Amino acid sequence: MRFAVSLALCVFLAGCVASPSRDVALDVLMKRYDGDGPGASLLVIRDGVPVVRRGYGFADLEGHVPASPQTNYRLASVSKQFTAAAILLLAQDGKLSLDDRARRWLPTLPAAADAITIRQLLSHQGGLIDYEDIMPADTRVPLRDRDVLGLLARTDHLYFTPGTSYRYSNGGYAMLALIVEKASGKPFQDFLRERIFLPLGMTNTLAYVREGPAVAHRAFGYSKEGGHWVRTDQSMTSSVLGDGGIYSSIDDLARWDAALYDDRLLSDASRRAAFTPWTPTDDPMVRYGYGWRITGETLWHSGETIGFRNVIVRYPRSHLTVILLTNRNDPEPYKTAVHIANLYL
Known part of the structure; x- marks a missing residue:
């Protein structure tokens, strides 16, 4: 009896007894990340308990540093859920x-943008021109959020009338970060740290700026070129915070x-707002909330940037979450995360 109780407790607390067939299937799904190349960190949480928590491959090839649960990856667009949460916190604060x-908050936006609301920026219904398409080809200094505003200020049209359509907008989320700064009176990275990261114990998570703290346990991004892995860690848009500048780990x-x-x-009302499927997207299977994609019962978001591919997929009704962070340009991890989730559903 004592053994049975101890075994049950072990399974509940740590997921230490697993199905051999599930382990084999998991190893097959994650095989491409294992070995001597850039890798990944994988977390599967069921009923609040980590049942898988592993690193694969290397976070830093040149330094021969293995990936681990503490490795911090550039989240890219997975960052958008934090930008949205910052806006919702300020709305809660009045x-x-x-x-x-x-x-109202960014008066230098062009007159064409006069009707765009914060709500529409959150759900990609603002129609702002993609800043990546209008940045000068000879840009040599990485853009910041305020530089994105400068680019948009010089445009005189939108893709569509605000609120009438959907177009994924990194620039819209850069504008949200600037609105956070205006409404809070704090730099965006400081607001995130003080209001989200530290209260939740996410002590190694940060919106990275060159003049701020270094990224602890940092993963560097890589791309395969000519059969070899080449460090491709930063681009001219990597310093824009609101759309993708956060570093974090699976533990955080x-x-x-x-x-x-x-x-x-976040209040119940704020979380309901974030998770409401406000608009169809360019994928008939996906709708968009505030910083979250919604497909069936899942809340998810991917993040792709030079040298990083990440995803978080949540199944709230099943109390299951899969987080897969990688420091390589390929493969895109969403399907892998869904296959992993199916092993535990």
Whole structure:
């Protein structure tokens, strides 16, 4: 009896007894990340308990540093859920309204953007021109969020009338980061640290700026060129924070995932707003909330940038989450994460 109780407790607390067939299937799915190349960190959380928590391959090829659960990856567009949460926190504080016109906070946006609301920026319904398409070809200094505003200020049209369509907008989320700064009176990276990361115990997560703290346990990004891995860690858009500038680890993201089940950070109303499928997207299977894609019962977001491919997939009704962070340009990990989730559903 004592053995049976101890075994049950072990399974509950740590997922230490696993199905051999499930382990084999997991190894097959993750095989491409293992070995001597750039790797990945994988977390599977079921009922609040990590049942898989592993690193594969290397976070730093030149330094021969293995990937681990503490490795911090550039999240790319997985960052958008934190930008959205910052806006929702300020709305809870009464510092802004989601129905505010963006130009109330950023008056140098062009007149064509006059009707765009914060709510529309959150759900990619603003119609702003893609800043990546209008940045000068000879750009040599990495853009910051304020530089994106400068580019957009010189445009005189939108893709569509705000609120009438959907177009994924990195620039819209850069504008949201600037609105956070205006409404809070703090640099965006400081607001995230003080209001989200530190309260949740995400002590190694940060929106990275060159003049700020270094990234601890940092993964560097790589791309395969001519059969060899080449470090491709930063581009001219890597310093834009609102759309993709956060570094985090699977250990810290486990704390973020837990906070999305209750009101320790966001109110019930704010979480419902974030997870509401406000608009269809360019994929008929996907709708968009505030910083989250929604497919069936899943809440998810991917993040792709030079040298990094990441995804978080949550199944709230099943209390299951898969987080897969990688420091390589290929493969895109969403399908892998869904296959992994199916092993545990």
